[in-house]
Amino acid sequence: MHALIDTVPDAMVVIDGEGSIRSFSKGAEEMFGYGEADVQGENVSLLMPSPDRENHDRYIRRYLTTNEPHIIGIGRVTTARHRNGNTFPIKLSIGEIETAEGQGFVGYIRDLTESHATERELHTLQSELAHVSRISSMGSLATSLAHELNQPLTAVANYANAARDLLDEPGEENMALIREALEQCAAEALRAGQIVHRLRDFIKRGETERxxxxxxxxxxxxxxxxxxxxxxxxxxxxxxxxxxxxxxxxxxxxxxxxxxxxxxxxxxxxxxxxxxxxxxxxxxxxxxxxxxxxxxxxxxxxxxxxxxxxxxxxxxxxxxxxxxxxxxxxxxxxxxxxxxxxxxxxxxxxxxxxxxxxxxxxxxx
Missing domain, CATH: 3.30.565.10 (Histidine kinase-like ATPase, C-terminal domain)
Known part of the structure; x- marks a missing residue:
């Protein structure tokens, strides 16, 4: 049985119903930095960061009492704790076994730190996160702002240039034109501000799938x-x-x-x-x-x-x-x-x- 366990490339840990480690594969030794003799009979929570370390025994008792699986047979991405205290991401799957000594559990642990499988395990999640980031930032912000602000900003520049040229001959007629140009310049600036506010409100009210x-x-x-x-x-x-x-x-x-x-x-x-x-x-x-x-x-x-x-x-x-x-x-x-x-x-x-x-x-x- 132990020889078979040691052939598993990922870590494999077998515990009894009390949470004590009964078997610790070669893969587990390499992953966590402990030898099997170091952890034999120890509570498996020493491989976990807080708060799982403090709550693990309660998790087992709850399952044995209610028979409701929260992770057994499901698997999840979580974190583990190395012997040196460092934490690292893992994919954890747990199965239930019956032994001569009673009920037990076997955990299959895959280190996601530098594994090529990381991309496969988290590809969908990362793609969704990247999509949210792109849409929320550059997509809406750059494209919409560049398109909608182009006209009012061009108008502001044109009116300002016209007012500057008219100042070369500051007669009564030109002063009236300068005043009109500056009023139009202010109106176009306000229009640009309204575009920014409208875009911001649009992004803020974007629908979410709750x-x-x-x-x-x-x-x-x-x-x-x-x-x-x-x-x-x-x-x-x-x-x-x-x-x-x-x-x-x-x-x-x-x-x-x-x-x-x-x-x-x-x-x-x-x-x-x-x-x-x-x-x-x-x-x-x-x-x-x-x-x-x-x-x-x-x-x-x-x-x-x-x-x-x-x-x-x-x-x-x-x-x-x-x-x-x-x-x-x-x-x-x-x-x-x-x-x-x-x-x-x-x-x-x-x-x-x-x-x-x-x-x-x-x-x-």
Whole structure:
């Protein structure tokens, strides 16, 4: 049996009904950095980051009591914890087995960090996220603005040039023409502003396909995407997710775009930090909303930048276009929530946003 387990290319871990590790394949040894002798009889939660590490035994008891599978036979993308403390994205599948000692479980674990299978596992999700980003930013913004603003801006330039030429002969008749040209110039400028406002309102009111989904799962999958390609190496990543606030009424692709953007921004902000700590927390807020906080231990934000951080084309990155946080702002607002930034308890920056809970959400909004 063990010889067969060791031929499995991915990690394979067998546990008993109490969560204790009974078998640990060669693939698991390479993936997690433990030898089988190191983990034999240990609780499998040592392979998990918080909060799964603290809650795993409760998950098993709930399944054994209710026989309702939340992950068994389903599989999901989540995160795991290496012996050195680093977290990394995985595809986890769990099956149930009967042994001479009683009921047990077998977990098949695929490391998505540098695997070619990553593109196949997450291709659809990444394509949807990229599509949301393109439509929300460059598609609507550049094309619509370039087309609709061309006429009023051309008119402004023409009227201004005409007024300048008339000033060469500032007679009474020409002064009347100059005044008329400037009035037309102001009117065309106002028209350009109305076009921008109309486009902004259109984007903000864009329809969303809301569903009742698990906030925990959205955060876990976004974390797996953010930690791909070794971006989470050396990062102390932790989630504190309130189980009573799990069901939300949102467009899952758009919400995942928000979480993913905030996580990637936090990872980039901490590149030069000696201690890299990243935390995601969910807490209750008023009016049946849940508040999500993404906090890091980076250098923090200048207060002057923070005031304009969610405006388009305002970026803290030298090569950034400043659209990522603007998109997050639009998505959160379209769900009736709000987004803001504060100093983090970890020493860096904390982004907060709210989305509606499913229990009292209105699907017609």
């Amino acid at each position: 569903q009742i989904v698990s906030l925990r799962r959205i955060i876990q999958e976004a974390a797996a995407l953010a930690l791909m390609n070794g971006d989470g190496k050396g990062v102390d990543f932790e989630t504190r997710l309130d189980a009573s606030l799990d069901k939300v009424l949102v467009d899952p692709v758009q919400l995942q775009q928000v979480v993913l953007n905030l996580l990637r921004n936090a990872l980039e902000a901490m590149l030069e930090s000696p201690h890299r700590q990243l935390r995601v927390i969910t807490t209750a807020t008023e009016k049946a909303f849940v508040e999500v906080t993404v906090a890091d231990s980076g250098p923090g934000l200048d207060s002057k930048i923070a005031d304009h951080l969610f405006h388009p084309f305002k970026s803290t990155k030298s090569d950034g276009m400043g659209l990522g946080l603007s998109i997050c702002h639009s998505i959160v607002q379209s769900h009736g929530g709000k987004i803001w930034v504060e100093p983090s308890d970890l020493g860096g920056t904390a982004f907060h946003f709210t989305v509606p809970l499913a229990e009292t959400g209105n699907g017609d909004d």
